[in-house]
Amino acid sequence: MRSAGGAPGPAPQSIYNSFKERFDEPCQISELMLSEAAPGKVRIVHGDILTYKMEKAFPKHLKKNWEDEPPDIHIIGNLPFSVSTPLIIKWLENVSKRDGPFIYGRTQMTLTFQKEVGERLIANPGSNQRSRLSIMAQHLCTVENCFIIPGQAFVPKPEVDVAVVHFTPLVQPKIQQPFELVEKVVQSVFQFRRKYCFRGIETLFPENGRLKRTEQLMMTANVDPTLRPFQLSMSQFRNLCNAYRKMCDEDPSLFVFNYREELRQKKMKRSTNQPEQTEEENQL
DSSP: OEEEOSSOOOEEHHHHHHHTTTOSSHHHHHHHHHHHHSTTTOOOOOSOTTTOOGGGSSOGGGOOOTTSSOOSOEEEEOOOHHHHHHHHHHHHHHHHHTOGGGGGSSOEEEEEEEHHHHHHHHOOTTOTTOOHHHHHHHTTEEEEEEEEEOGGGEESOOSSOEEEEEEEEOSSOSSOSOHHHHHHHHHHHGGGTTSOHHHHHGGGSOSTTHHHHHHHHHHHHTOOTTSOGGGOOHHHHHHHHHHHHHHHHHOTHHHHOOHHHHHHHHHHHSOTTSOOOOHHHHHO
C-alpha cells in the first residue's frame, strides 16, 4: 500500500481527539498510528508526491501482466485539494503509458477529492458536471464514487464535503490514442463548454483553413457539431480523437499547433487603437 499526500491534510475528528495531547499535526498522528499498528513494516517517506518516483517504491515480485488481475498494490491518498487535479492527471498519464506506479500492472487507487471534483470524475454524458476530467479518467479507468465524507468529520474542517473515489485501470483504454493527443482534443472540446462543440474543435486548427478542417473533422467523426461538450459520449470522443490523429498523420504540423500562442501573436501585432479583445480571447 502507498499512502499519498502532498501535505498533512485534515484528520478524522475521532482520531485527532484521541491523540491531540501528544501531537500537534494530523500527519504526525497518522504516522504514529501506522507505526504502532505495524511495527517494522511501515516505511514513511517525506517528499513531494508530484515528483516522487513511485516506480521504485515496491518490490519487483509484486509485478503482474497488464491483462492480469490488479497487483497487490493500492495507492490510497487523502489529497490536498490544491494538488488533487494535477496529480490525478499525472497518474492517468502514467496509466496510459503503463509507467510510474503502473509498471507493476493495473495498480488500483482510492483517493479523496473535493466533492465537486469527485462528481466530475464520474459524470455521465448530459450531466452538467461532465468535463475534461470525466473523459480523461473514464477512458482509462473504471471510476467509482465510493462515498462522501462530510466536512465536519475533519480537523481542520474544510469548507466542502469530500468524495472518496476508486480507480481501476482498464485492460484496454476506450480511446486507443496517445495520452497527449486525447488530452489536446478533450481540452479543446471543453474550451467553450457552454457553446456548440464545434467552437472548441476549431481551436485545434490554424486560422488559415480552420473552418474547412473543422467541418472535415466533424464529418469524419460523425459528430453533430451543435451538441454541447457535456453531451458527447465516450464513443464520440473516440471518433474525434481517431479522426484528428488521421489528420495529424497527414499534416504533422497540426499536432504542434497552439491556439493560445496564435492568439498571443495576434495581440502582439495589433495596434492599440484597434478593437478590444475577441470573445474567444476573453474566455481564454
